[in-house]
Amino acid sequence: MQHEELSTLEVSFNQLIDTLLLKKAAIEEFTVKLNSERSQFTRFNHAKVRQTGIVADGWIDLTLMQDQHSSFRQIPFTGNWEIDWQVTYKALQELRAELPLLPLDPYLVLPSATNTSREIHTGNLLLEEAVVPEVLESVAELDFTGFYAGGTVVNAYADSNGQKHWFATDSFTLDYSIFNTAGQAVKGIFAGSDWHQQAYKTKIQEAKTQLELLARPVKQLPRGQYRTYFAPAAVADLLMMLSWGGTSEADLQQGNSALAVLSRGEKQLSSKFNLKENFQLGTVPRFNEWGEMAALELPIITQGILVNTLINSRTAKEYQKTANGANSYESLRAPEVSSGSLEFDQILPSLDTGLYVSNLHYLNWSDRPTGRITGMTRYACFWVENGEIIAPIDNLRFDDSLYRFWSENLVDFTNFQEFIPEVGTYEGRQLGGSMVPGMLVEDFTYTL
Amino acid sequence: MWSELTKAIANINLPADWLGIRVVKDTSAHHAVRDGLPQRNGKSVTTGAMLEVMVDGCIGYAATNSLQLMSLQNAAKKAYQQALTAKQWWIHPFQATSERPKMVGEYVSPFIEPLNSLSAGEINHLLVRICQSLKVSEQIVKTTAGANTGERETWFVSSNGSEVYQKFLFLSTHYGAIAQDGAIVQQRTNNGWEANYFQGGMELLQPDNLWQRVQRIGEEAIELLAAEECPTTRTNLVLAPDQMMLQIHESVGHPLELDRILGDERNYAGGSFVNKSDFGVLVYGSPLMNITFDPTVSGESASYGYDDTGAIATREYLIKEGVLLRGLGSLESQKRAGVPGVACARACSWNRPAIDRMANLNLEPGKASFEEIIADIEHGVYMDSNRSWSIDDRRYKFQFGCEYAKLIENGKLTKTLRNPNYRATTPEFWHSLTKVGNSSTWEMYGTPYCGKGEPNQAIWVGHGSPVCLFANVEVFGGGA
Numbered sequence: 001m002q003h004e005e006l007s008t009l010e011v012s013f014n015q016l017i018d019t020l021l022l023k024k025a026a027i028e029e030f031t032v033k034l035n036s037e038r039s040q041f042t043r044f045n046h047a048k049v050r051q052t053g054i055v056a057d058g059w060i061d062l063t064l065m066q067d068q069h070s071s072f073r074q075i076p077f078t079g080n081w082e083i084d085w086q087v088t089y090k091a092l093q094e095l096r097a098e099l100p101l102l103p104l105d106p107y108l109v110l111p112s113a114t115n116t117s118r119e120i121h122t123g124n125l126l127l128e129e130a131v132v133p134e135v136l137e138s139v140a141e142l143d144f145t146g147f148y149a150g151g152t153v154v155n156a157y158a159d160s161n162g163q164k165h166w167f168a169t170d171s172f173t174l175d176y177s178i179f180n181t182a183g184q185a186v187k188g189i190f191a192g193s194d195w196h197q198q199a200y201k202t203k204i205q206e207a208k209t210q211l212e213l214l215a216r217p218v219k220q221l222p223r224g225q226y227r228t229y230f231a232p233a234a235v236a237d238l239l240m241m242l243s244w245g246g247t248s249e250a251d252l253q254q255g256n257s258a259l260a261v262l263s264r265g266e267k268q269l270s271s272k273f274n275l276k277e278n279f280q281l282g283t284v285p286r287f288n289e290w291g292e293m294a295a296l297e298l299p300i301i302t303q304g305i306l307v308n309t310l311i312n313s314r315t316a317k318e319y320q321k322t323a324n325g326a327n328s329y330e331s332l333r334a335p336e337v338s339s340g341s342l343e344f345d346q347i348l349p350s351l352d353t354g355l356y357v358s359n360l361h362y363l364n365w366s367d368r369p370t371g372r373i374t375g376m377t378r379y380a381c382f383w384v385e386n387g388e389i390i391a392p393i394d395n396l397r398f399d400d401s402l403y404r405f406w407s408e409n410l411v412d413f414t415n416f417q418e419f420i421p422e423v424g425t426y427e428g429r430q431l432g433g434s435m436v437p438g439m440l441v442e443d444f445t446y447t448l
Numbered sequence: 449m450w451s452e453l454t455k456a457i458a459n460i461n462l463p464a465d466w467l468g469i470r471v472v473k474d475t476s477a478h479h480a481v482r483d484g485l486p487q488r489n490g491k492s493v494t495t496g497a498m499l500e501v502m503v504d505g506c507i508g509y510a511a512t513n514s515l516q517l518m519s520l521q522n523a524a525k526k527a528y529q530q531a532l533t534a535k536q537w538w539i540h541p542f543q544a545t546s547e548r549p550k551m552v553g554e555y556v557s558p559f560i561e562p563l564n565s566l567s568a569g570e571i572n573h574l575l576v577r578i579c580q581s582l583k584v585s586e587q588i589v590k591t592t593a594g595a596n597t598g599e600r601e602t603w604f605v606s607s608n609g610s611e612v613y614q615k616f617l618f619l620s621t622h623y624g625a626i627a628q629d630g631a632i633v634q635q636r637t638n639n640g641w642e643a644n645y646f647q648g649g650m651e652l653l654q655p656d657n658l659w660q661r662v663q664r665i666g667e668e669a670i671e672l673l674a675a676e677e678c679p680t681t682r683t684n685l686v687l688a689p690d691q692m693m694l695q696i697h698e699s700v701g702h703p704l705e706l707d708r709i710l711g712d713e714r715n716y717a718g719g720s721f722v723n724k725s726d727f728g729v730l731v732y733g734s735p736l737m738n739i740t741f742d743p744t745v746s747g748e749s750a751s752y753g754y755d756d757t758g759a760i761a762t763r764e765y766l767i768k769e770g771v772l773l774r775g776l777g778s779l780e781s782q783k784r785a786g787v788p789g790v791a792c793a794r795a796c797s798w799n800r801p802a803i804d805r806m807a808n809l810n811l812e813p814g815k816a817s818f819e820e821i822i823a824d825i826e827h828g829v830y831m832d833s834n835r836s837w838s839i840d841d842r843r844y845k846f847q848f849g850c851e852y853a854k855l856i857e858n859g860k861l862t863k864t865l866r867n868p869n870y871r872a873t874t875p876e877f878w879h880s881l882t883k884v885g886n887s888s889t890w891e892m893y894g895t896p897y898c899g900k901g902e903p904n905q906a907i908w909v910g911h912g913s914p915v916c917l918f919a920n921v922e923v924f925g926g927g928a
Contacts, residue, residue, distance in 0.1 A: 039903075041902070041903045042534075043712070043902045044715075045539060045710070045711050045712045045714070046539065046711060047537075048538060048539040049506075049534040049537045049538055049539060050539050050712050051507070051509070051801050051803075052508055052509070052531075052533070052534045053508060053509030053510055053511065053526075053527065053530050053801060054509070054510040054511070054523075054526045054527070054530065055510075055511045055799050055800075055903070056510075056511065056512045056513065056514075056523075057496070057511070057513055057799050058513060059494065059513075063490070070486075070489070071489045071490050071568070072488075072489070072490030072491075073490055073491055073492075073493070074490065074491070074492035074494075075492075075493050076493065076494060076496070076513045077513075078513055078514045080514065080516075083514070083516075087493075094491070098489075098567075098568050098569075100569075101567050101568055101569025101570075101572075102486060102489055102568060102569055102572055103481075103485070103569075103572050103573070103576060104486075105485060105486045106485065107485065128526075128529065128530070128533070129529065129533045131533075132533050132534050132536075132537050133533075133537075136537050143711075145712075145714045145715045146715045147715060147716070147902035147903075149902075149903065175715060175716075175902075176715060177714055177715045179711075179714065183719070185714070254482075254589060254590040254626065255589040255626045255627075255628045255633045256590065256626060256633075256635075260631075260633070261631065264631075266631065361840065361841050362839060362840070362841075363838065364836050364837055364838045365836060366836050366838075366847065366849055366869060366926070367836075367849075367867055367926035367927065368633075369631065369632070369633040369926075370926060370927055372926065374836070374838045374847050375838055376838065376839075376840040376841065376845065378840075378841055395840055395841075395842075395845070397838075397840070397845050397847060397871065399847065424904055425902070425903035425904040426899065426904040426905070426906055429903075447847070447871065448845045448847065448871050448873075
């Protein structure tokens, strides 16, 4: 998005809020959340372009509150004041008519804080016409498949209490896989705010080296328990399960959390396991749907003990807790798992004999109350004997509990972390990611 | 809308082979209640246009949420530039005459009661009552009830004369309860998470058996607390239609998508264990297996007249008597793969390009009644309502879990079982299909959450199936 267009969006958003403040009745409160993006999406297969295009999108969520009633309207936001105000005013009128019909909400949270923030992160992204040649020229001879998503994303918030936040960032992700003729693949993500062609070429060169290891005959492993090293991308997949019935205080209260056992003190995780929310990287906004700012850091699990859950203002009101700036889903937004002591060059010797797992796929709770997760290994995963990579494996299904692999079976984390960027684009381009180390685990259970 | 779009087509002057505009206006209402208290109420409206431009067989796209003529013209230019830039690297040359043929037509969802025939207040009141009725015991620690409605209109016009209008009406309901007794927690919902997703009007909100069903869901959540764990064994597995929905979706639908087989999806959702050369040859399952792509079923969630490129939608057998005949592939994928497909180029909204999707995928009824299926089983497990799902990127090794199960002993349903799961590989499983229930056991469900594509898209699909019996399947229970 060009600077002028971004500026127009901000001016239009501010004008919308100012007008809503003028139009609102004394007993009404409102919040407005904005999501907007200008993105290039280019999909590759066999080092060719499969689909390519540009998306200009934006919408606001207007929530109106009065007398313990609340309702919302999600409507388009184009940046054209005349169009946007017409749609917004119609939504406001609809909400006014609807509110009295709705049941009372005793836990309704009214905007009360007085936070403001404004962050604009500009980058050096590829020009639209440069994306295809810059990505493909380095991989022309490879079976390269992947997806480039780049452009500007805006998240903003304002409310009737005068809070206002504006977060705009230029960013890109190139999420790719390179396959060999046997169907084995190396996975990579190249992401950031500035495209560096040489860094990209280096990543591709590294992938080519890994691809050579995949050329060996595939080893079929029987189901069983294997000592396993999980690379950081695989750890990130396991970690994100905690955003789905894990770290949420509401889920804990409502019988829906895998961490209930931990919360009740019936089980403990390894003292090597430390998890916190860490917004220091600045890749995602710290404000939530109520305009509240999360602390820069919030420890969640410290030395295996659940020290905090994610609590939003609504949950806090219902269960008499103290809110800590969590979002409406009480999900992890900037998670970081602390590093351990396993050095990079000691990964294979420490693994000795077992599995080197680069990525995981399609995780789900197989029994949430007991913390059991099932899923698949994916991409470059290897059988290792006596500290040496022997062969790529045929993908295996696992089914194991976090009360085993993050508890008594956890051997160590690596002494380095990697940032695993969020590459999701459902509804819009997601921001942020996880900061995680690799992980060595004893007796991980594979079932198929 | 037609006049604006026709005007736009006439006022976009680009040296392109073909130009198409697909406008979507989608209005959906959301109502959610937990423990009798309102959680979320509101309405979402999204409107925008997807412009596709074909240049020398290469397609670029641009999407905008502004329908002003100038915005459409700018989007067309951007789409043109995208096509031009990619031309040298384009995967396969397309032709307007074959991949974007002229089509004129209309489709409108069937309905009896308009979606606005009940107010948001009346719907919330009903949901509060459902929550109250679900709480049959103090051991119920959470009750939820929700209803969503949707009205989606699409207009598709093109430079070669296509004019397709479609209007879809959707209604989905969901309710469930969580029961807890110390460390034991069990969930029971109405056919699994948001499985009751259909086309139609407000008449779908309160089916005749609503209150009996609500009562039963609450009682079964309590019943599961004291139930035995599902045994770990190999045995006969009987699946209810609400679990067959997931089974068909994951282990038949996705592997038959031609874009997966062509490799487009390998970096995200994955490829397929099926190859192009398998069509017409591969014995996918037992001779009792008959799978249709059927966008003509009245009220099923993914019925439509035309796909999002204007291709006319017809009922087709994908698998007949166990043999793989046809793929789930659009006109583009069919041309690239040289494999017969169906009208399934679908996009979740105006801001995403169409890709190969499932729509309605159904297992056709067989001959056995439910009683006959159970009566012939000496030992087995009956499972219903999906709870957990996971399958590999080639759609080969899967593990699925259900909310509720019954042990089958000597031709009778006996004890209730909790935490039922099963796992298998796709070919092994479908070859073990031993009995297919008759039309009295056939039920259809749907979900709005089928995820796929880059950029990601969640789209609605429908699946109908009878009760089915699979022999010698690995089943097991829960626990750490």
